[in-house]
Amino acid sequence: MKPPLPVLGLALPIERLLEFRPWLLEHGGRDLELQDAVRPEVLDGDWQPLVARARQALDGYTGRLGIHGPYDGLWMASFDPFVRRMIAERYRRALEFAADLGASHMVIHSPFLFFGHPQMAHTPGNGLEREIEWVHDTLQTVLPLARNLGLVLVIENIRDTNPQPLRTLVQSFGSEQVRMSLDVGHAHLMQQLGGPAPDQWVKEAGPLLAHLHLQDNDGLLDRHWSPGQGGVNWRALFAALQTLPSQPRLILEVRHEQLPVAAQWLVAQGLAC
Structure with a gap:
């Protein structure tokens, strides 16, 4: 008997929730990631009306809900304590x-x-231990709060060319509150510079992998195209996902107008539902 097909989720701003609400309610509630917290004006302002709007739009929703956290200029392995x-x-x-x-x-x-040869950057002989110490210092007050609030931090590959430093970092916390996230498009971009293919990232991450961003590109830019429009080997990726002990969150992170096309393509390929 074939295992059940994985269920797709999606990433959206709160303002577009009502547009996709019927689809989100399918399969007992698809995974959802809200993108508003990447904007400084949201985090620095009164977000209560925005949260109320989201709660109203998601009334009756029972899926797994997450957010994309802020990232612009936030390099958490900075050597500067300030x-x-x-x-x-x-x-x-x-x-x-x-x-x-x-x-x-x-x-x-x-x-x-990434800065250097893929097999040399961020390795034990080239500063990995120090970088991990700085990340631990950054998160020393963040992780207890996440734990108290019942939130898991998933760390997404960006320009990582080798999965091992990120895996080592996640393992260093020894906590269920810190897990790996795979952006498939980012992995495909870095594959052109000597990194492994996205399906190999899944195999290297194993049970540490809790979350994926599903998007495609041509290997030249982070285009956030619909799956099937670029060079990612999607069959290999989903075959690798079947080997995992539990189902990560599968978040379509494509341009919002492309979300229906992205979902329909993966469903038509028999890879997801």
Whole structure:
């Protein structure tokens, strides 16, 4: 007997929830990721009306809800202690927003920006231990808050060319509150520079993988195209996902007008529902 097909979720701003509400309610509630917390004006303002709007639009929704946390300029492995404290404050504010929504995950960005040969950058012989210490310092007040609020931090690959530094970082916390996130399009981009294919990322992450952003590109730019419009091997990716012990959140992170096309393509390929 074939295993059941994985269920697709999607990433949206709150203002577009009503447009996709019928689809979100399918399959007992698809996974959803709200994108509003990436905007400084949301985190610095009164978000209560926005949260109320989301709650109204999601009345009756029973799926897994998360947010994409802030990321612009927030390099959590900065060597500057002042910068690390600033980033921690930004993350804590976003966690409070997530808690008001009733969310259970927040995406943050990997600190392993690529600089050097794929097999040399961010390795034990080239500063990995120090980088991990700085990330722990950044998150020392963030992780307890996430735990108290019932939120998992999923760390997304950005310009990571090698899965091992991110896996080592996540493992270093020894906590169910910190897990890996795979952006399929980012992995495909870095594959052109010597990194592994997205399906190999799944295999390397194994049970640490809790979340995926599903998007495609041509290997040149982070285009957030619909699956099937770029060069990602989607069959290999979904075959690798079948080997995992539990189902990660599968979030379509494409341009919003492309969401119906993206979902329909994966369904037509027999890869998801």
